[in-house]
């Protein structure tokens with residue numbers, strides 16, 4: 037039996053979530069945004085899906101004001117579900133976070149004021165966490181010691197390569213004013229990453245989903261789980277935050293590629309549904325039969341589909 041695609045299935049996946057900006061005492065951000073509810077819904081949807089998620093990565097700005105109570109709410113909402121998924125839970129610092137409360141509550145370590153860098157092994161995939169936060173500021177920086185640490189790590193390749201997770205992504209933004217709060221000296225980071233086994237960089241901070249690649253390495257920024265920026269705001273508007281686009285990102289690990297796909301946190305309006313029983317039938321077919329049934333525009337299947345789509 038031939039696989040359905042020349043690529044075969046993903047080896048496994050990661051769930052990438054960013055910018056929850058939770059407030060203490062369950063208060064809603066801008067009085068209307070309940071990111072905790074969205075997060076619980078997203079985790080539930082992913083847990084009950086068919087994706088083999090081995091790690092859940094949060095790329096920073098987890099508590100809007102760095103309140104210990106907000107971290108506790110986050111931890112208590114996330115830890116049990118991630119445990120049920122059998123996945124690793126990875127927390128990354130953002131500019132809204134405060135290291136002492138973050139490390140005590142989320143990492144269950146003594147409160148620290150040092151950068152909270154870390155490295156995880158996800159079944160052969162090395163996930164490197166870089167803390168780009170600067171205490172008391174919103175822009176991002178990496179200290180020379182952090183880059184040296186990263187370089188030392190990358191000197192030895194990992195079996196499935198590496199992903200770097202950080203809050204301030206080392207990429208340009210079309211939202212001009214966000215440039216002020218970007219990661220400083222991004223070229224220094226790229227100089228360390230280039231030519232290493234890094235297969236991708238996961239980031240947050242921008243509050244919209246965006247992707248690029250630089251020096252051969254893809255960068256994927258997950259949208260925020262609280263509010264996001266409207267990139268087509270009218271002239272004369274520098275920033276417009278909207279209560280929408282609550283999404284996570286599915287990071288699928290293939291032998292030779294890493295693929296990023298947006299996952300809506302909420303149940304959305306359904307317009308069609310196909311059961312997976314049909315997939316089993318297709319699996320039994322030869323490649324030629326699959327093309328005759330699914331690809332040929334005039335096949336019985338596609339003719340019926342066309343009628344349904346056009347409402348005729």
Ligand SMILES: [Fe+2]
Nearest residue numbers: 055097241243
């Ligand atoms: Fe943020």
Ligand SMILES: [Fe+2]
Nearest residue numbers: 097130131241
């Ligand atoms: Fe941020």
